[in-house]
Amino acid sequence: MRTADFDFELPSELIADEPARPRDAARLLEVQGGALADRHVRDLPGLLMPGDLLVYNDTRVIPARLTGKRGEVRVEATLHKREGADTWHVFAKPGKRLRVGDTIVFASDLSAEVMEKRETGDIALRFSVAGADLMAALHRHGVMPLPPYIHRPDGASAKDADDYQTVFAAREGAVAAPTAGLHFTPELLTRLDERGIRRVPVTLHVGAGTFLPVKVDDIRDHRMHAEWGEISEDTARAIRDTRRAGGRIVSIGTTSLRLLETAAADDGTIGPFSGDTDIFITPGFRFKAVDLLLTNFHLPRSTLFMLVSAFAGMERMRAAYAHAISSGYRFYSYGDTSLIGRAP
Secondary structure, three states: OEHHHHOOOOOHHHEOOOOOOOHHHOEEEEEEOOEEEEEEHHHHHHHOOOOOEEEEEOEEEOOOEEEEEEOOEEEEEEEEEEOOOOEEEEEEEOHHHOOOOOEEEEEOOEEEEEEEEOOOOOEEEEEOOOHHHHHHHHHHHOEOOOOOOOOOOOOOOHHHHHHOOOOOOOEEEEOOOOHHHHHOOHHHHHHHHHHOOEEEEEEEOOOHHHHOOOOOOEHHHOOOOOEEEEEOHHHHHHHHHHHHOOOOEEEEOHHHHHHHHHHOOOOOOOOOEEEEEOOOOOOOOOOOOOOEEEEEOOOOOOHHHHHHHHHHOHHHHHHHHHHHHHOOOOEOOOOOEEEEEOOO
């Protein structure tokens, strides 16, 4: 298939710069069977059934965007994958002007050496501090790595520090939010509990590669950046128990879905998992683990629009997106969401 097969026209005014307030007031497009229904996130308990299991991503976004200097050259670095206690893969601007051995000074107490320039366009940086000291330095000197389509001329605001974290955020390591989780509130979680809908965590530390455009014409030539994820034995057991009891697995976001489908055996069984995933899901993929997907509206020509087209069928997703655009749904990280049933 061609990347152009996943293109569509999106009016710029539909790109959300701010989240809905309260979060569960966001609109929700229900896409199940052949029907489309306009809802709100607060309607979710009534759209699910007792015995269903929500799987959420408990990753926490870190202030992963740093600005420093290599000599007199200003350098912006966005961390995207941890490789060790003091080493991260980063996207750097201007990356082409950096050389192995260069030192970038971010602050008096934080610098990094360029260790490697990679074929994938990113570089490896070894920082002057490691572990908890590095994380503390990021909190002192870094800023929230908002996606490029959220308009912030002066950078992320103090409000974004809260807005760009989900209610589930617990384990630090992501450089992008698992955005479907941004819609949940404590009140909504209480109502889901009362409905008999359980939830369990997985962890996928979302990387900045999630925002990279697909630059190839043939989607088979695209390579995903790896991200680290983990599924505990308790979560795997809850998924297996739900399946045996006839309940559905509902993935909150594409990050949870990608991790579950990475870990799933051919028969759909989920066991504990810890490691990297670079799974690239496109039409023709056989889903084994997830029945329903809650996900925001994605960019044209993106890997995530390819994923939802694989999950629900291309024609159904084209119709859903056309309806969302004509109805004024808000797109991307701070936008509205959809609940999608898996195509047969």
